Amino acid sequence: MAEVSPALLSVVPDDEGKEKFKSSSHVAFYRRQMEGPHLQHRVLLDTVVLTEKGARFELLAPGTQTRLLLSVSAYKNDTVRLLIDELQPVKSRYRVPDVITREPACEQLRVETRTMDSVTLSWSSARHRARVWRFPLRVELLCEEEVMATFNSKGKLWFETLQDGPSATSDGSELPEDPTSLLWKETFRHFVDIKANGPSSIGADVCLHGFSHVYGLPEHADSLQLRDTRDGEPYRLYNLDVFAYDLYSRRGLYGSVPLLVAHKPDRTLGVFWLNASETFVNIRYSPTDHQDDQTPPVKRRRMQPETDVHWLSESGVMDCVVLLGPGPRQLFSQYAQLTGYQALPPLFALGYHQCRWNYRDEADVKAVDAGFDRHNIPYDVIWLDIEHTDGKRYFTWDPALFPDPVGLQRHLETKNRKLVVISDPHIKADPDWSLFCEARDGGHFVKDREGRLYRGSCWPGECCYVDFSSPDTRAWYSSCFGLDRYKGSTPSLHVWNDMNEPSVFDGPEQTMPKDAVHYGGWEHRELHNLYGFYQHMATLEGLITRSGGSERPFILSRSFFAGSQRLGAVWTGDNVASWEYLKISIPMLLSLSVAGVAFCGADVGGFIQDPDPELLVRWYQAAALQPFFRGHSANVTKRREPWLFGVTVTAAIRTAIQQRYCLLPYWYTLFHQAHTAGLPPLRPLWVEFSRDPSTFAVDHQYMIGGALLACPVTEAALREAQVYLPGCGELWYDVHSAKAYEGGATLSLPLTLDTVPVFQRGGSVVCRSTGSGSCTAELRQLPLSVTVALNSQGAADGELYLDDGHSFSYRDRKAFCLRSFSLMSGRLLCRPAGEDGAFDCDTVVHSVTVVGLKNKPSTVTVHVSGAKETRAAFEYTESCCRLTVSGLNLRVATDWDIQID
Known part of the structure; x- marks a missing residue:
């Protein structure tokens, strides 16, 4: 949470609240690049060198003696990496470490053709090529x-080379008194930023041919499809603590993932701009009807669409990876191979979490815990905010x-429940505190530009900030979670990293100055967007070490970067209790999912x-229909436990949470897919219906x-929902009534307070628990029900993944169970799905329901x-063509068939 006053909590901040944050016009490197002029770089084709990588x-810029080095690498997983650095810099430029887990195997490039103007490189089967043009x-x-x-494509390559630091002048001032000194010093409000090696920004444009829909670049409170930026601000990637953030804004929020995904019916393509400094992205769609487009209308209609993406970063090297797909699933896999797969969460983390800033004391925590049992509402985790500390x-x-x-x-553990506590990156500057x-x-704190401890203000008052970029510091911080060091902790305690953008109440834009100094002498400007990522990493290492490497931890982080998916969960920060914020949460979570951060959610009810x-x-x-499920609220709001709003509201909330618990076997299977294949559990419609253009801009349903399509209700007093069911020839079944609908049309569905439009796709199999229990530990003891939804050919298939739900045995000892369910020609088979691990699984299927079965069977064997x-x-229910086979006791881990005649 940001620093707020009770007055601010009564209204969402407007222009007055924005003054602490920059727009692009305040940023000198952005202005320089946008105003130009851009040098047209020349490729010295006779310098080409082929290596194993x-x-x-x-490269040479006309009129200068500065040479750059362009590296082109092709990976065996259909990705291409372009990297530009100075050939002979005065010092090394920052290259983002730790985000790419390991580079995929390289293809051996060969020169296929060479002319005076270009060199064409090919590899493998020559299906893909890279053609490098000499000038420009x-x-x-x-x-x-x-x-x-x-x-x-548009010649916007920009590369400001590093310079030796300016020497002091005779009067003792820090900067030389000449016009260029202005480039070394930048002022925003009363904050002064001095660049140790002068301006060092980079930029380039990428044209995506044939594409008119692009997504990604979280985190912004904006639509799923990225908008053309000619009419306003660019998308900004700069992690900031933004309280009650503006809606439909391109300003930076808590996290940054510089991945853009483009999609058209026959191709999905990604651009990953690996840079952790402040970054802006401009997007221009064309052909277009914008007034500044001078293309004649007749010619414009004949042009192929394209999208120009202009990346501008403050520093670092130019490191751009193009993911060539060709489909969404291949792209997600390519990105996960680079930056890591989604961590497989412990099962309890997929249950419901109850949080408040702050539960007052131990008695309050126990009373809330008892309230869930008294009202028969399942939950798994209760949280403590900053007031629990000394x-x-x-x-x-x-x-x-x-x-x-x-x-x-x-006390909580006797009920198989967990406690999560907050741990922020700022440390109270208290010389009497041993930590x-x-x-x-x-030497574990960030320094200021003069080499002293950097001090800033946050919740404890004056603080120092842990320098998580240092491996030694991360190891030290990790050790703080040891049971022998963290007094009062137990193995059932998990962690919440907040305020880690980092948030500095008295800093520029409420964060750390860019000229603060980190491990290795790197300025904060180089790695700002990595700060929360590194705290998340250190916390993960700490909790894994605490368990001796045996237990999967749970850590929630507010700040994140590419690769954060392999560390745990994130959420969308300090939202507001309004219908607009509920509505925007869906595209925000879809954008995160497309960018690989699959374990994500928004504070239920608004912070x-x-x-x-x-x-x-x-x-x-x-x-309840999204990955991370937590109720959370600020300390000045009214108490919000689910039973405080009357019988009707309590019943509706209870039903939503119970249905979430019943669906957890399916959710857990989806997270297994994310962990092994990079497929996000939450998916825009176009991911599954990639050739249906009607899905490309949909972001209110997903x-x-x-197997399941959800269309949450996000408007007040709505009595009818419009739900688009994609896919001509597809069948969809209402999960409550089992009524069948044909795809490729919009359905008008009447609503009550209890109605949540959810449909199961024909051709899918979904496994649910037959009850909800009081927490996930009880859920595991309950039998399963299997719902088979037939497609137009009378077939269906699906998977179920099971393991112990908490340890790394699934990885270290292959202790898991992965089963396939398939129905064809009236015969349902339960078989191993590929590799089946050695997991002693007693889970049984109690019932099987088949929807879309047009004729009543005579026997079921x-x-x-x-x-x-x-x-x-x-x-058999004839009105909805539903067959229910009950009284079964079939072990999931055993091969069995059900024949429907």
């Missing part, structure tokens, strides 16, 4: 002779309010202000995996491997 060319520099990426993307000193407990934290955790002294004396009962119910219903065939009891 690709090809290298020297362009790099075309081709697939089967078709140009898919062109780097520097004077905002993290890794401590308030001795009066939380005198027995171990006892509290054990502060240890960090100070160990600030008080939701009316209808809004609260609708928010619970929506969030797919949960490949069950055959279990190694046993005699038996007849099963069944019920």
Whole structure:
């Protein structure tokens, strides 16, 4: 949460609140690049060198003696990497470490053709090529002779070379007194930023040929499809603590993922701009009807669409990876191979979380815990915000309010529930506190530009900030979570990293100055967007070490970067209790999912202000159908436990949470797919229906995996929902009524407060629990029900993944169970799905429901491997063509068939 006053909590900040944050006009490197002029770089084609990792060319800008080095690498997974650096810099430029987990195997490039104007590189089967043009520099990426993307298509390559630091003048001033000194010094409000090696910004444009829909670049409170930026601000990637952020804004928020995804019916393509400094992205769609487009209308209609993407970053090297797909699934896999797969969360983390700033004391926590049991509402985790600490000193407990934290955790653990506590990156500057002294004396804090400890203001008052960019510091911070060091902690305690953009109440844009200095002498400007990523990483290492490497931890982080998916979960920050914020949460989460950050959610009910009962119910219903499910609210809001709004509201919320728990076997299977294949559980419609243009701009409804379509209600007093069911020839089944609908049309669905439009796709199989229990530990003891939704050919298939839900045994000992369900020609088979691990699984299927079965069967027989065939009891509902086979006791881990005759 940001620093706020009660007055601000009553209204969403407007222009007055924006003054602390920059627009692009305040940013000198952005102005320089946009105003130009841009030098037209020349490729020295005779300098080409082929290596095991690709090809290298020297670049020269006319009128200068500065040479750059262009590297082109092709990977075996259909990705191409372009990297530009100075050939002989005065010092090394910053290259983002730790984000790319390992480079995919390189293809051996060869020169296919050479002319006076270009060199064409090919590899493998020559399906893909890279053509490097001499002047002006362009790099075309081709697939089967078709140009898919062109780097520097519009000649916007910009590369400011590093310079030796300016010497002091005779009067002792820091900067030389000449016109160029203005480039070394930048002022915003009363904050002064001095660049140690002068201006060092980079920029380039990439033209995406044939594309008119692009997505990604989280985090922004904006639509899923990125908008043309000619009419306003560019998209900004700069992690900031923005309280009650503006809606439909391109300003930077808490996290940044510089991945842009383009899609058209026959191709999905990605551009990953690996840079952790402040970055702007301009997007221009064409052909267009904008007034400044001078293309004649007749000619414009004949032009192929294209999208120009202009990247501008403050510093670092130019490192651009183009992911060539060709489809969404291949692209997600390519990106995950680069930056890591989504961590497989412990099962409890997919349950419901209850949080507030702050539960007052141990008695309050126990009372809330008991309230869930009393009202028969399942939940798994209760959270403590900053007030649980001793004077905002993290890794401590308030001795009066939380005198027995171990006892509290054990009380929750008897019910198989967990406690999460907050741990922020700022450390109270208290010379009498041993943790502060240890960090100070160990060199674990960020320095200012003069080499002193950087000090800023946050919740404890004056603070120092942990320098997580240092491996030694991360190791030290990780050790702080050891049970012997973190007094009052137990193995059931998990962690919440907040304020880690980092948030500095008295800093420029409420964050750290760009000229603060990190490990290795790097300025903060180089790695700003990595700060929260590194805290997340250190916390993960700490909790894994605490368990001896055996237990999967849960960590939520507010700030994030590319690769954060392999560390845990994120959420959308300090939202507001309004219908507009509920509505915007869906495209925000879809954008995160497309960019690889799959374990994501929004604070249920809104962090600030008080939701009316209808809004609260609708928010619970929506969030129950999203990956991370947490209710959270600020300390000045009214208490918001689900049972405080009357019987009707309590019942509706209970139903939403219970249905979430029943669906957890399916959610857990989806996270297995994310962990192994990079497929996000939450998917825009176009991911599953890639050839249906009607889905390309839809962001109010989405797919949960490949089987379920959800359209949460996000408007007040709505009595009818318009739901687009994609796919001509597809069948869709209402999950409540089992009524069938044909795809390729919009459905008008009547609504009540209890109605949440969810449809199962024909041709899919979904496994649910037969009950919700009080938490996920009880859920695991319950049998499953299997719902088979037939497609127009009378077939369906699906998977179920099971493991112990908490350890790394699935990875280290292959202790998991992955089963396939497939129905064809009236026969449902349960079989291993590829590799099947050695997991002793007692889970059983209690019932099977088949929807879309047009004729009542005469018999249903069950055959279990190694046993005699038996007849099963069944019920057929003719009005909705639904068959229910009940009274089964079929072990999931055993091969069995059900024959429907």
